[in-house]
Amino acid sequence: MTDYKLPEVWEAPESMDGKWGGLNRPTAGSRFEQTLPVGEKPFQLYSLGTPNGVKVTIMFEELKELGLTGADYDLYRIAIGEGDQFGSDFVAINPNSKIPALLDLSGDKPVRVFESAAILLYLAEKFETLLPSNSIERTEVLNWLFWQTGAAPFLGGGFGHFFHYAPESIEYAIHRFAMEAKRQLDLLDKELATKPYIAGNDYTIADIAIWSWYGQLSQDKLWDKAGVFLNVKEYPHLQAWTEKIAARPAVKRGLAADYQSIH
Ligand SMILES: N[C@@H](CCC(=O)N[C@@H](CS)C(=O)NCC(=O)O)C(=O)O
Structure with a gap:
């Protein structure tokens, strides 16, 4: 049992313990300017090998396994423990500041896709696989x-x-x-x-x-x-x-x- 008493209105503590405590703030949006690299491949994936992140690398590898050469991607590490998810370019792709975030550069205009399930659905629809049409x-x-x-x-x-x-x-x-x-x-x-x-x-x-x-x-x-x-x-x-x-x-x-x- 803690001796914490609920105030009428919550206020953010000056600091929080724990591995992630130092990164959390009660506000959204970018915290600093950061230009992300952009490679030559049709898809640019800004991510990390967490459970939400591996969904997308597995998906791309499944697409490649099927011989879908258009499913080529450049993969970049967003070190969430160091706060890369709050850089300006990343936030422009995912305003929610979470990995994974994807840019599709294969069409006339870049398409941003965030939320891992939305990315899976987007790729499944685009390549017409791993999602039944019925x-x-x-x-x-x-x-x-x-x-x-x-x-x-x-x-x-x-x-x-x-x-x-x-x-x-x-x-x-x-x-x-x-x-x-x-x-x-x-x-x-x-x-x-x-x-x-x-x-x-x-x-x-x-x-x-x-x-x-x-x-x-x-x-x-x-x-x-x-x-x-x-x-x-x-x-x-x-x-x-x-x-x-x-x-x-x-x-x-x-x-x-x-x-x-x-x-
Ligand atoms: N619902 C989101 C969750 C994404 C998410 O929570 N990503 C974590 C890593 S697995 C993250 O970026 N955390 C960084 C943070 O919270 O600042 C999705 O499925 O893409």
């Missing part, structure tokens, strides 16, 4: 893609934050978010007991989005010993799906992608 099947893929977008903040911002990053272990917060993380894992396990991929018979952008968080958690590769803590081994169908996707050459390449410096 309306009913497409809806099921979008159900799971939007599920991931809504669910992962409970896992990452909630459970992962209080389990791994918070400066102290707060029992209430850990129970609150471990409960939800376990419920989400159980949901995926029950769904995957009935079909090979999360939206049906085929591998889609929904699998890419969900695997990047829940697959990596099932391999205990997200936060040190979080998989043990959440006993991920008790979900056999989720484990089998995780391993099947991890074995894909494009997934291996997407995880090992080489980021160029922006400085």
